[in-house]
Amino acid sequence: MTILEGRNLRKTYRLSKRSTVAALKGVDIDIENGEMVAIMGPSGSGKSTLMHILGMLHAPDPNHGPAPELRLGGEDVAALSDTARTRIRARRMGFVFQDFNLVPTLTAIENVALACDYAGVKGKAARAAALEALGLVGLADRAGHKPSELSGGEQQRVAIARALVNKPEIILADEPTGNLDSERSAEVLALLRQFNREHGQTVVLVTHDAEVGAACDRIVRMRDGRIRDDGRRPAEPVMAPQLTPVPA
Amino acid sequence: MRLVRDLGRRKLRSTLTITGIAIGIMALVVFGSMANKMNALIGGGSKYYQGKIVVSVGSMYTGGVQPMALSDVEKIQKVAGVAVATPSVSMMLSTTGGASMGVPDMITGSIPNGDKGLETFKIDIAQGRELNDGDANSKVTVLGSDLARELNASVGGTVTLRDQKFTVVGIWAPTLTAPDKSAYVPLAAAQDLLVGSLPPLMQSKVTASEIVTEVTVYPVAGVSPETLKTRLEALLGKDYTIMTGKDFDAMLGSFSAIFTMVLTGIALLSLLVGGLSTINTMAMSVAERTREIGIKRAIGASRWRIRREIVVESAAIGLIAGLIGLAIGAAMTFLFNDLGRPSGNVLFDLTLGTAVTAIVFSTVLGAIAGFVPAWHASGMDPVSALRYE
Ligand SMILES: Nc1ncnc2c1ncn2[C@@H]1O[C@H](COP(=O)(O)OP(=O)(O)OP(=O)(O)O)[C@@H](O)[C@H]1O
Ligand SMILES: [Mg+2]
Numbered sequence: 001m002t003i004l005e006g007r008n009l010r011k012t013y014r015l016s017k018r019s020t021v022a023a024l025k026g027v028d029i030d031i032e033n034g035e036m037v038a039i040m041g042p043s044g045s046g047k048s049t050l051m052h053i054l055g056m057l058h059a060p061d062p063n064h065g066p067a068p069e070l071r072l073g074g075e076d077v078a079a080l081s082d083t084a085r086t087r088i089r090a091r092r093m094g095f096v097f098q099d100f101n102l103v104p105t106l107t108a109i110e111n112v113a114l115a116c117d118y119a120g121v122k123g124k125a126a127r128a129a130a131l132e133a134l135g136l137v138g139l140a141d142r143a144g145h146k147p148s149e150l151s152g153g154e155q156q157r158v159a160i161a162r163a164l165v166n167k168p169e170i171i172l173a174d175e176p177t178g179n180l181d182s183e184r185s186a187e188v189l190a191l192l193r194q195f196n197r198e199h200g201q202t203v204v205l206v207t208h209d210a211e212v213g214a215a216c217d218r219i220v221r222m223r224d225g226r227i228r229d230d231g232r233r234p235a236e237p238v239m240a241p242q243l244t245p246v247p248a
Numbered sequence: 249m250r251l252v253r254d255l256g257r258r259k260l261r262s263t264l265t266i267t268g269i270a271i272g273i274m275a276l277v278v279f280g281s282m283a284n285k286m287n288a289l290i291g292g293g294s295k296y297y298q299g300k301i302v303v304s305v306g307s308m309y310t311g312g313v314q315p316m317a318l319s320d321v322e323k324i325q326k327v328a329g330v331a332v333a334t335p336s337v338s339m340m341l342s343t344t345g346g347a348s349m350g351v352p353d354m355i356t357g358s359i360p361n362g363d364k365g366l367e368t369f370k371i372d373i374a375q376g377r378e379l380n381d382g383d384a385n386s387k388v389t390v391l392g393s394d395l396a397r398e399l400n401a402s403v404g405g406t407v408t409l410r411d412q413k414f415t416v417v418g419i420w421a422p423t424l425t426a427p428d429k430s431a432y433v434p435l436a437a438a439q440d441l442l443v444g445s446l447p448p449l450m451q452s453k454v455t456a457s458e459i460v461t462e463v464t465v466y467p468v469a470g471v472s473p474e475t476l477k478t479r480l481e482a483l484l485g486k487d488y489t490i491m492t493g494k495d496f497d498a499m500l501g502s503f504s505a506i507f508t509m510v511l512t513g514i515a516l517l518s519l520l521v522g523g524l525s526t527i528n529t530m531a532m533s534v535a536e537r538t539r540e541i542g543i544k545r546a547i548g549a550s551r552w553r554i555r556r557e558i559v560v561e562s563a564a565i566g567l568i569a570g571l572i573g574l575a576i577g578a579a580m581t582f583l584f585n586d587l588g589r590p591s592g593n594v595l596f597d598l599t600l601g602t603a604v605t606a607i608v609f610s611t612v613l614g615a616i617a618g619f620v621p622a623w624h625a626s627g628m629d630p631v632s633a634l635r636y637e
Pocket of ligand 1: 013014042049
């Protein structure tokens with residue numbers, strides 16, 4: 001089953017009155033349920049922009065071309081209101097960013113519980129879920145630490161705990177290992193891989209690291225605002241009906 | 249808890265904002281308490297003057313009360329519609345007439361039970377007894393509560409009023425109005441005191457028992473004080489001041505209005521200063537937390553959540569400032585009252601209403617000041633906010 005289905009996704013940023021940047025120039029993409037997909041490509045090729053659209057942080061541009069389509073689990077989400085998109089982000093998606101993006105004043109467990117809170121789970125239940133998620137990333141003993149008291153790798157694991165505490169259908173990670181050394185990088189990747197395998201969570205991650213890409217099920221390659229290669233095995237060539245001579 | 253931590257993060261700025269609002273609230277509390285006291289005094293006076301007419305020559309309130317003759321009382325008594333006209337003598341306790349804040353200490357003399365039961369403004373006795381018919385020619389006094397404290401008097405002791413000694417037979421319960429600062433004596437004693445204070449040349453020309461300073465007139469039931477006033481004016485002419493309850497209200501109502509205006513002015517000023525300062529603090533705090541707001545929005549915080557967070561924080565600043573302002577203001581009013589009490593100058597009356605108003609006012613002010621930054625924050629694009637450095 002296709003969980004995320006995008007057609008004609010475009011995004012143009014307006015820099016000033018006259019100049020615009022076409023970051024995404026018409027992208028068609030399918031993400032299958034339970035897949036772990038890497039998006040790779042040169043800097044500025046539109047990877048993050050695509051992630052923001054898939055993650056409902058931005059809506060695709062509706063004008064200057066064929067109408068964009070975006071379906072989440074079959075449901076049309078291309079033109080939802082901000083409130084509806086926020087709700088989907090809170091309950092059905094988990095985000096991991098390159099620079100961790102934890103709230104600096106909150107402890108690890110509070111950061112994770114915040115995501116529960118936004119998804120409608122509060123108080124004791126939220127704390128319990130947060131602690132469990134921290135346990136899954138191996139940081140139960142750091143629950144009371146502030147981000148500034150944690151290493152980069154630990155911060156990113158807290159962010160992963162936050163991304164999966166609500167058991168979302170999809171985890172979107174924009175260069176999750178970009179700021180980590182290769183050892184921490186491998187840890188984080190292993191965690192994502194584990195949740196993908198054990199809990200069937202769909203993972204879409206952007207990376208510049210070929211090793212990370214290689215660990216995924218599929219690599220989508222982008223260049224200049226378009227998908228150059230969606231990493232699916234080329235479709236089986238359609239067999240022409242063979243006219244084998246009937247043995248006499 | 250989290251809120252307090254967030255406030256603590258920007259200590260200096262929050263402190264300045266809180267100080268600004270606290271000063272405004274403190275002023276509100278102090279002046280509000282003063283207005284309370286003032287209004288209680290005016291209210292008491294207003295109640296005292298209801299349903300009666302007070303006739304004098306010159307006015308107590310413009311200074312220079314001149315004596316009138318006892319024969320005037322008989323003239324007034326004969327007017328149609330007058331139930332009782334009873335004479336009294338009032339003077340300031342101090343012979344030098346030095347100005348003091350608020351209501352001056354007074355000596356009032358009248359005939360015990362001269363009102364024939366028509367007086368509606370009754371004051372409870374706290375200790376001792378009221379003056380009665382038997383006191384007519386004695387040097388006895390009933391003291392108001394503030395004056396009793398000021399003179400350090402107790403029932404059975406003696407006090408010196410002007411230069412004569414009086415035995416204290418009773419002390420009134422506090423009324424929070426003018427009688428608290430009065431000494432009540434029999435008419436003859438007051439007449440004696442008044443004449444004693446006249447210049448020697450005049451003393452020989454007057455008979456003490458013939459002079460009064462005021463006549464209190466009670467109308468017959470069904471006759472309005474205003475009707476009676478017209479008749480008395482016709483009889484007595486322009487030199488006499490004839491005051492009804494309505495006249496008193498008209499005179500002091502404007503006083504009260506000025507006070508209310510001053511108070512409102514202070515409130516508006518503190519609203520402006522405190523409000524702008526809070527908007528500034530919150531706007532800067534929002535700018536500082538742009539990234540954090542981006543994170544929260546990205547992981548699913550609704551716009552309303554972000555707004556609520558900021559408005560609540562801003563209201564908390566207002567509440568804290570209000571509590572501090574109230575505490576300082578209350579301490580000041582208590583201190584001033586304590587300092588003033590020995591001289592009978594209790595100028596402040598901090599009521600629960602004033603305290604609650606101050607707190608609610610500053611909290612609401614804080615919340616309102618948070619609206620602008622809150623709307624700004626919630627309108628930011630989460631992705632741009634995340635990129636913000
Ligand atoms: N908010 C924005 N305003 C203007 N231009 C933008 C904005 N965001 C992205 N762009 C531009 O759009 C293009 C695609 O950006 P995007 O961030 O998607 O690239 P990327 O593939 O993620 O690059 P990187 O690997 O460096 O993260 C770039 O040219 C970028 O400068
Ligand atoms: Mg990027």
